Amino acid sequence: MTDRPSLPHNLEPSSDASYLEVLRELVAHLRQNRTQLREEWARRIMGAKFLTAMTNDEILAECSAVYDNYLGALETGSIEALEAYARDLSERIIPRGVETFEVVGIVLLLRDVLARSLFAKYGANQQVLTRVLDAYEPAANRIANTVAVGFVQERERIIRQQQEAIRELSTPVLPVRERLLILPIIGIIDPQRSRQLTEQLLRGIRVNRARVVVMDLTGVPTVDAAVANHLVQTVEAARLVGAEVIVTGLSPELAQTLVTIAVDLGKMATVGDLQGGIEVAEKLLGYKVVPISLQSDP
């Protein structure tokens, strides 16, 4: 994953003594009431029907870990430990189907619970309350931000990984015989996929020293003109690299698209289905398939 320059690692650049003192005091207060606040928080999470994928015990356990990390971040001003914890937590809970709104909601609930407790303690004195909030609010906001961003980034990482996997699976280039490749294409071809297809095919031709390629489009329902053009270009590029391409399994719609964009059919060998294509390819390569019963003994 790339570095993220987005969040500063120190919550508050000011090292103003009175600010630190206030912060220390409020952390002490929150730590003193740890059990009660944590339970209140867990109760509200369950009340809001968040984290239904997890059991109550699990929620309580995660709550105390997050609570301690949260206080740690408040106290030291460093969010690195919390960041790492949030990433780790996300990794664990994403596969269980925890949604972004739940994570954000939970962090905001904790913020709310703690703020209420601070109000209850310092609410009598307006001046003190202001100073406490001055210290608490920015720190709490950054923490909420960190956790939410960490979660979303983890999700995005998983999505990217899956996309990559799907993309690689989507265009296999398979050797069937010496010098013969087949390229079965299934599903919609978008411009990105068609680019990747060309790349894999041309590389496959070199790696396998292929002379003939059967490109099977049976599984492709339809393409737009740009992709059709790209396919034709791929066929020509393959010829330049030294392999002949036989296109098979063109649906009526595909045939119509190719005719509409006025493809020079002289450049493109087409055969009805994959079986026919492989037969023609074998003939080109000098193979002859004969049933054993008809084979004359040497």
Next chain:
Amino acid sequence: MDVPILKQRDYLIASIQAVLTDRDLLNLRDKLVQQVGNFRSKGVILDVTGLDVMDSFSVRTLRDMAHMIRLRGADTVIVGIQPEVAFAMVQLGLSLEGVPTALDLEEGLAYLGRIPKRPVPKHRP
């Protein structure tokens, strides 16, 4: 840079290993077309593995070269076009129509070996 032309039995092999100037390419053309006659070669292999860029001039010159060699009585096959170059060429509409291509030198030799001997032209009375 001068491109060496190797003679291998009935074939001539010109291997372009670095980017050529337009002048170099024309020199190669003249020399090859000349030597095809001198050696009575049957085929020419143009190996362009070293070229990572092909502009319209080089493609046109290669095609002209192939056609001229054809008129001098030999076949030409271009080998070793890199995949990226191939796709770039096609996108620019430079697709070497009518000129056979093969993967590499070995395949090029195999291709020339498969071409049947040309029939002796019949003279009409």
